[in-house]
Amino acid sequence: xxxxxxxxxxxxSNRHLAPREPVPAKAWGHVATRFNMLFGVLxxxxxxxxxxxxxxxxAVPPKGDHDGKHVEQPIDFPHDIHARDNKINCxxxxxxxxxxxxxxxxxxxxxxxxxxxxxxxxxxxxxxxxYWEKGESPKWKKVHDLPDFVHFNHEKHLNRFIFNNEGMxxxxxxxxxxxxxxEVKEMTVARKVKPLTMGFCRQCHEDNNGPSDCWKCHx
Amino acid sequence: MSLENxxxxxxxxxxxxxxxxxxxxxxxxxxxxxxxxxxxxxxxxVACYAENNLAVVGExxxxxxxxxxxxxxxxxxxxxxxxEDKVNEYQIHGASFIPxxxxxxxxxxCEPVCPVAATYHTPDGLNAQVYNRCIGSRYCxxxxxxxxxxxxxxxxxxxxxxxxxxxxxxxxxxVRDKGVMEKCTFCVQxxxxxxxxxxxxxxxxxxxxxxxxxxxxxxxSCATQAIFxxxxxxxDSAVSKVWEKHEVALGKSSxxxxxxxKRGYRVLEGLNTDPCVMFLExxxxx
Numbered sequence: 001x002x003x004x005x006x007x008x009x010x011x012x013s014n015r016h017l018a019p020r021e022p023v024p025a026k027a028w029g030h031v032a033t034r035f036n037m038l039f040g041v042l043x044x045x046x047x048x049x050x051x052x053x054x055x056x057x058x059a060v061p062p063k064g065d066h067d068g069k070h071v072e073q074p075i076d077f078p079h080d081i082h083a084r085d086n087k088i089n090c091x092x093x094x095x096x097x098x099x100x101x102x103x104x105x106x107x108x109x110x111x112x113x114x115x116x117x118x119x120x121x122x123x124x125x126x127x128x129x130x131y132w133e134k135g136e137s138p139k140w141k142k143v144h145d146l147p148d149f150v151h152f153n154h155e156k157h158l159n160r161f162i163f164n165n166e167g168m169x170x171x172x173x174x175x176x177x178x179x180x181x182x183e184v185k186e187m188t189v190a191r192k193v194k195p196l197t198m199g200f201c202r203q204c205h206e207d208n209n210g211p212s213d214c215w216k217c218h219x
Numbered sequence: 220m221s222l223e224n225x226x227x228x229x230x231x232x233x234x235x236x237x238x239x240x241x242x243x244x245x246x247x248x249x250x251x252x253x254x255x256x257x258x259x260x261x262x263x264x265v266a267c268y269a270e271n272n273l274a275v276v277g278e279x280x281x282x283x284x285x286x287x288x289x290x291x292x293x294x295x296x297x298x299x300x301x302x303e304d305k306v307n308e309y310q311i312h313g314a315s316f317i318p319x320x321x322x323x324x325x326x327x328x329c330e331p332v333c334p335v336a337a338t339y340h341t342p343d344g345l346n347a348q349v350y351n352r353c354i355g356s357r358y359c360x361x362x363x364x365x366x367x368x369x370x371x372x373x374x375x376x377x378x379x380x381x382x383x384x385x386x387x388x389x390x391x392x393x394v395r396d397k398g399v400m401e402k403c404t405f406c407v408q409x410x411x412x413x414x415x416x417x418x419x420x421x422x423x424x425x426x427x428x429x430x431x432x433x434x435x436x437x438x439x440s441c442a443t444q445a446i447f448x449x450x451x452x453x454x455d456s457a458v459s460k461v462w463e464k465h466e467v468a469l470g471k472s473s474x475x476x477x478x479x480x481k482r483g484y485r486v487l488e489g490l491n492t493d494p495c496v497m498f499l500e501x502x503x504x505x
Contacts, residue, residue, distance in 0.1 A: 148390075148393050148394070149350060149351055149393040151391075151411070153415065155415070155419075156415070156418075213341055213342060214339070214341075214347060214349045214352070215341050215345070215347045215349070215407060218349050218350070218351060219391060219392050219393055219407070219408060219411075
């Protein structure tokens with residue numbers, strides 16, 4: 001059985017049975033055989049539905065929720081229109097995520113690359129165009145802010161979960177981003193929905209065999 | 220996460236040198252300082268202040284011994300020859316200098332005494348200090364035979380970096396607040412960056428970070444290039460060549476001083492702290 005056959009819902013319901021280490025894809029097959037036939041039938045039934053919801057392979061997502069406040073931004077940037085409706089990859093705009101410490105905010109020129117022609121009559125785009133004409137950047141507020149004593153490297157995490165992760169496609173990068181940033185593609189302006197505390201990080205590092213050395217993250 | 224876990228990992232990296240625990244390390248960052256080249260110019264110390272966000276405490280606190288210089292130049296004078304003939308009324312050699320930064324001892328005396336495990340040994344062979352964890356008991360400082368740990372008796376932030384000087388702070392290292400012990404980290408932020416660069420090129424393990432990929436701030440600023448820094452596990456690195464040439468090795472506790480060409484030694488080696496910093500004696504025509 002390969003990843004493609006594993007429906008997301010099945011692995012969800014059996015997560016408490018799974019060992020802590022990242023499980024190679026084939027091991028799920030063995031787990032399944034221990035259950036009754038109904039389970040097997042469910043697997044087949046859910047295959048057609050489930051392939052669309054397949055989980056990130058070789059990864060145990062971090063657990064925890066946070067109810068972050070709405071952050072007032074200069075322009076109410078609709079993540080849902082860009083990432084969900086138009087299926088633009090997170091890394092198209094947040095380009096530095098795959099090669100640097102920070103994911104980065106795109107320059108206004110990147111916005112204008114599309115919006116000189118797309119939806120130019122919408123009020124938010126008009127506001128953006130104003131900034132562009134003035135030669136200023138909108139003063140975006142930081143939503144996911146870690147304390148100054150924490151060293152976090154986007155590149156390392158993306159390599160682990162996307163680029164060096166067998167069975168993972170770059171097109172599904174948003175599922176990995178959602179580990180720490182929540183379902184941003186369902187939001188307009190991003191909101192902090194994960195706690196991003198030390199316990200949150202440590203739990204994920206234990207589940208996914210991340211480093212446990214203090215100086216890997218503390219500086 | 221548990222205390223048990225901490226203790227298990229501690230023992231892994233805290234073997235005495237007679238047990239030969241070094242092979243478990245990924246890297247072993249080490250330094251060699253040639254005192255014959257050192258002019259005592261203090262550039263290394265200044266570079267350290269700039270790189271590591273060290274607080275400038277002011278003259279009064281400095282005179283009380285509260286200076287935060289992670290790398291200090293110690294000065295020593297020979298006694299004037301006051302023999303019977305009174306040959307020299309004044310010292311003829313002038314001062315000798317020795318730059319002292321944290322020696323990153325493999326059998327560090329500061330580590331086992333910390334009540335909260337805020338100081339420990341990393342898999343890189345570094346003696347780490349975790350500022351968030353530190354509760355300021357100052358036991359480590361009292362137990363350091365070299366006196367190379369510095370305590371934040373006050374919050375120096377506002378006095379040390381008044382507006383707009385806070386803009387010069389290095390974002391890769393935190394600004395320590397009152398009640399926290401701090402010390403030389405061998406510029407761990409630079410090590411981290413160099414290792415990340417090496418990993419990007421798929422280089423791992425000893426020898427992954429080559430000479431030139433990484434320089435500490437003090438090494439970079441040394442006018443006479445008296446400071447060597449690198450991975451002691453990498454046999455091709457300049458620093459391990461210097462160690463080998465002068466027959467200084469981890470695990471040794473004394474030097475055979477019969478050959479004047481072998482100038483190497485480590486400070487207070489006889490205490491078996493097994494430091495990662497070695498010095499080359501100054502050569503004199505006497």
